[in-house]
Structure formats: C-alpha cells, structure tokens
Amino acid sequence: MLNILPSLSAALAHGLRRAAAAVLLACSLAGALAAAQTVVHREIAAQLAAGNAQVALEQATRALAETPRDPQLQFLKANAELALGQTDAAAASLTQLTQNYPELAEPWNNLAVIRAGQGRLDEAQQLLAQALTSNPDYADAHRNMADVLLQLAIRHLEAANQLAHQADTQARLQALRALVAPH
Numbered sequence: 001m002l003n004i005l006p007s008l009s010a011a012l013a014h015g016l017r018r019a020a021a022a023v024l025l026a027c028s029l030a031g032a033l034a035a036a037q038t039v040v041h042r043e044i045a046a047q048l049a050a051g052n053a054q055v056a057l058e059q060a061t062r063a064l065a066e067t068p069r070d071p072q073l074q075f076l077k078a079n080a081e082l083a084l085g086q087t088d089a090a091a092a093s094l095t096q097l098t099q100n101y102p103e104l105a106e107p108w109n110n111l112a113v114i115r116a117g118q119g120r121l122d123e124a125q126q127l128l129a130q131a132l133t134s135n136p137d138y139a140d141a142h143r144n145m146a147d148v149l150l151q152l153a154i155r156h157l158e159a160a161n162q163l164a165h166q167a168d169t170q171a172r173l174q175a176l177r178a179l180v181a182p183h
Contacts, residue, residue, distance in 0.1 A: 044076045053083035071101045078110065087114060098130070105135035109144060116148050121155065124148045150180055 040063045047056035057080035064073050078093035091114050097107035112127035125148050131141040157173040160166075 041072050041076065044073070044080070048076065048079055048083060051083075053080045056080040057084060069100070071097060071104060074100075075104075075107060078107070082110075082114075087118075090114065098127075102130070103134055105131040105138045105141060108134060109138065109141045112141075112148070113144055116144070116151065121148055121152050125152065147180075150176060154180070 040059070044056045044059045044063070047053070047059060057077060060073055060077035060080055064070065064077060067073065074093060074097050078090045078097065081087075081090035081093060091111060094107045094111040094114070097104065098111060101107070108127050108131035112124040112131065115121075115127060116124035125145070128141050128145040128148060131138060132145065135141070154173065154176050157169055157176065160169045161173055
C-alpha cells in the first residue's frame with residue numbers, strides 16, 4: 001500500500017470532528033430525529049461538547065440499556081467512543097447504525113472518515129457515496145468525498161510516477177500535494 005499524506009488524514013479527522021460537533025450541538029440525526037430529542041440526549045451531547053467523553057459514554061451506555069434501538073443514543077455513543085480513541089468500537093457502533101438505519105447519512109459519513117484515516121480509501125469512497133445517496137445536501141459528506149478523491153488521485157499519481165517517471169506526472173503530483181498541504 002502506498003503511503004498517504006498524513007496532512008490529508010488529519011484534515012479528514014478534523015472533518016469528522018467538525019461533522020460530529022455539528023451533529024452533537026444540534027443533537028439530531030437527519031432532521032427526523034430532532035423531535036425525538038430528550039433531556040438524556042442533550043445531557044450526553046453537552047458532556048461531549050465539554051470534553052467529558054468518558055462521562056458521555058457511560059451515560060449513553062446506561063440510556064441504551066433502557067432504549068437499545070434509539071439511533072440518536074447510538075450515534076452519541078459512537079462519538080464518545082471516537083473521542084476516547086476507541087476507533088474500533090466507534091466503527092462497530094457506526095456500522096451497526098448504518099445497518100439498522102441506512103437512511104441516516106451521518107453514520108455513513110463518520111464511518112467513512114474513520115476508514116479514510118486508516119488508509120482504506122476505496123471503502124471510504126463507497127461509504128461517502130452511501131451518505132450522499134441518503135442525503136445529497138450533506139455538505140460534510142461532499143467535503144469528505146473531495147478529500148478522499150484527492151487522496152486517491154495522489155495514490156494513483158504516485159503509482160504512475162513509480163511506473164514511468166514522466167515530467168507531467170511529477171508536476172501533477174506536486175500540484176496535488178501542494179493543494180492538500182496544511183496551510
């Protein structure tokens with residue numbers, strides 16, 4: 001596997017945090033769940049926003065014991081797991097959400113960001129395509145798709161450059177790397 005640019009992986013992780021923060025602050029999933037918002041959801045979201053991910057995870061776990069099919073609680077739990085660095089647990093939680101509620105774009109998006117950070121770009125692209133199928137107006141998924149496609153373009157240009165060192169390939173590669181470099 002070719003080495004992907006760490007700065008773009010960091011940008012994807014930042015995109016995930018930005019997407020999660022927007023969802024947490026709004027404390028909703030796909031608009032349809034906004035009406036189902038409860039005090040518990042708001043408390044967990046507030047704990048996450050305050051940086052108390054462990055408390056949020058404990059609260060979400062307790063609340064899910066009472067209402068295990070609550071997608072908003074499941075999503076909050078996944079975000080708490082992610083904030084605690086429990087990437088595998090967060091990915092499992094998000095995968096379960098995509099299976100149970102495929103119409104919700106946010107879990108697809110966040111799972112895609114995790115996969116992209118792991119260098120699993122093809123899978124990330126497919127997950128983002130599903131997020132955009134669920135919600136074509138989801139700006140974060142569009143941004144994340146652009147990041148993944150840029151990483152894929154760099155990967156392909158690196159392969160082309162290794163196979164045949166051509167000036168135009170090298171120039172394209174340098175231009176893309178400059179584009180994704182942190183500013």
